[in-house]
Amino acid sequence: MSGHVLLTGCVMVGLWTFAAAGAVQDRFPDGPGKAQLLTVCSGCHDAEIVLAHLQSPGEWTDTLQKMVELGADATPDDWRAIEGYIDANFALIRINKAAADELRITMDLAADVAGAVVKYRQANGPFKSVDDLKKVPGVDAVKIEARKDRFVF
Numbered sequence: 001m002s003g004h005v006l007l008t009g010c011v012m013v014g015l016w017t018f019a020a021a022g023a024v025q026d027r028f029p030d031g032p033g034k035a036q037l038l039t040v041c042s043g044c045h046d047a048e049i050v051l052a053h054l055q056s057p058g059e060w061t062d063t064l065q066k067m068v069e070l071g072a073d074a075t076p077d078d079w080r081a082i083e084g085y086i087d088a089n090f091a092l093i094r095i096n097k098a099a100a101d102e103l104r105i106t107m108d109l110a111a112d113v114a115g116a117v118v119k120y121r122q123a124n125g126p127f128k129s130v131d132d133l134k135k136v137p138g139v140d141a142v143k144i145e146a147r148k149d150r151f152v153f
Contacts, residue, residue: 032085054092056094057105108143109139130148
């Protein structure tokens with residue numbers, strides 16, 4: 001095989017890898033912790049595995065701890081950033097069970113609005129639909145719509 005053909009093949013593989021990495025990055029929303037997740041998690045497996053696992057924040061904490069025990073290498077700050085990123089973008093939201101702090105993180109709500117969701121739930125009973133959740137004073141309907149696929153009622 002000529003050096004030119006080998007070099008061309010390496011360039012093509014390199015370009016494909018770069019393009020594939022770009023495609024993976026595009027599937028993850030921008031935000032604090034994204035870079036750490038893509039770097040740390042793809043050290044052992046495809047980072048897109050995160051997209052396939054629907055778990056609560058507590059379950060994600062357990063999963064990340066398991067990764068540490070299996071030898072995944074990252075600093076404590078990296079792990080905190082990854083956990084925060086996953087909670088904000090991929091964790092299931094158990095809308096009728098979550099405490100205000102969990103709702104604040106997973107739904108990107110101000111602390112007072114997250115508290116209002118819990119108070120509304122306590123006063124009116126469990127939410128049955130996304131429309132019920134939109135009735136809470138101060139809740140941003142756009143944020144609700146963006147996360148509705150992650151809600152567990």
